[in-house]
Amino acid sequence: MFFFVAGVQPKTVKLEDRPRLCRTCGLHQARLVRIDHYLSLFFVPLLRVKKGEIVLRCERCGAMSRPGEATARESPHADPRVCRSCGAPLESGFRYCPQCGKPVP
Numbered sequence: 001m002f003f004f005v006a007g008v009q010p011k012t013v014k015l016e017d018r019p020r021l022c023r024t025c026g027l028h029q030a031r032l033v034r035i036d037h038y039l040s041l042f043f044v045p046l047l048r049v050k051k052g053e054i055v056l057r058c059e060r061c062g063a064m065s066r067p068g069e070a071t072a073r074e075s076p077h078a079d080p081r082v083c084r085s086c087g088a089p090l091e092s093g094f095r096y097c098p099q100c101g102k103p104v105p
Helices: none
Strands: 006-014 030-041 044-050 054-058
């Protein structure tokens, strides 16, 4: 008797490391990803069956949007009063973010 487990499963491919602004939660936690579908044998991906489209997915809230729908505040240099790491509002005299503690450039 011979048993094998095969199927199609999704695999997320991260396309860039630079965080972008999430339009849902307002934090810089969204990244460009592509969700491809792979044929797998014994839960090991072997062959890409379908190439997914590129989406912007937030690691914090899980919201997904198309990259063309991004806002003007997406650039980390667009608004200096917002923390680049967590998106918390900053006052002009802050040297460190009060939310995450990272230095403000």
